[in-house]
Amino acid sequence: MTTQQGLRARKKQQTREHISHRATELFLERGFDRVTIAEVAAAADVAKMTVTNYFPRKEDLALDLGAVFTEQLAAVVRDRAPGQSALAALREAYLSAVAAQDQVIGFSGASFAKMITDSPALVTRLRDFHDDRQAALARALAAETGAADDDITPRVAAAQLAGVHRVLFDEIMARTLAGESGDEIAAALTIAATTAFDALAPGLADYAVR
Structure with missing residues (x-):
């Protein structure tokens, strides 16, 4: 990439972040469904x-990390260490994200969590992201294990692994809305995640080992 192309890419990213930031401010102040695209444009x-x-899509102004969220689990599987299973890699990555109180896994703060749950459109879009994340994980598992097209195993494994992440995401949201602090949620989710991943170990501990 040339210097000019690099500058252009950074400028586009800065513009994108600026628009998203101004939109989020409006959404938090007035509610997602009460803000128009024209008002976002004017504010930005x-x-x-x-x-x-x-x-x-208007929803993606609020959920601007959707692409990162969708590819998160698949990326962890693709980047797992030699000798590591998909389950072990995902467990390790999730617990690290909890320790960092990463917003991608749900540490968004009470105002943002309420904004999402108050909007049927955002709830629906978030559900789409969860579904897309599971599908992306299934594709990654199929590629990593060399599964045949008619092999259902990667899809079954993805449903279990993504399902656990979905349950844990909902747990973070519920605790956030209940007024718990980030540190309190992180402590609780460390225990919950360990329980959840342990439950998958009998069937998946030796699956997709690099």
Whole structure:
């Protein structure tokens, strides 16, 4: 990539982040469903078309980490260490994310969590992201294990692994809305995650070992 291309890419990323930041401020202040794309554009001092070019769906202005979220589990599996199973890699990555109180796994703060749960559109979009994440994980597991097209195993494994992450995400959201602090949630989720991943070990401990 040339210097000019690099500068252009950084400028686009800065614009994207600026639009998302201003949109989130409006959503938190007034509620997601009460804010229009035109109002976001005005707040960000850009054209309405610029907003839709970066965010074709209004929901993605609020859930701007959707692409990262969707690919998160698949990326962990692809990057796992030699001798490590998919389950072990995902357990390790999740516990690290809990320790860091990573917003991608749900540490969003009470105001943001309430904004999501108050909007049927955002709840639906978040459900789509969960479904897409499971499908991406299934594809990664199939590729990593060399599974045949008609082999259901990667999809079954992905359903279990992504399902645990979904349950844990919902647990973080519920505790956030209940007013628990980030440290309190992290402590509770460390225990919950250990229990959840342990429950998968009998069937998946030796699956997809690199």
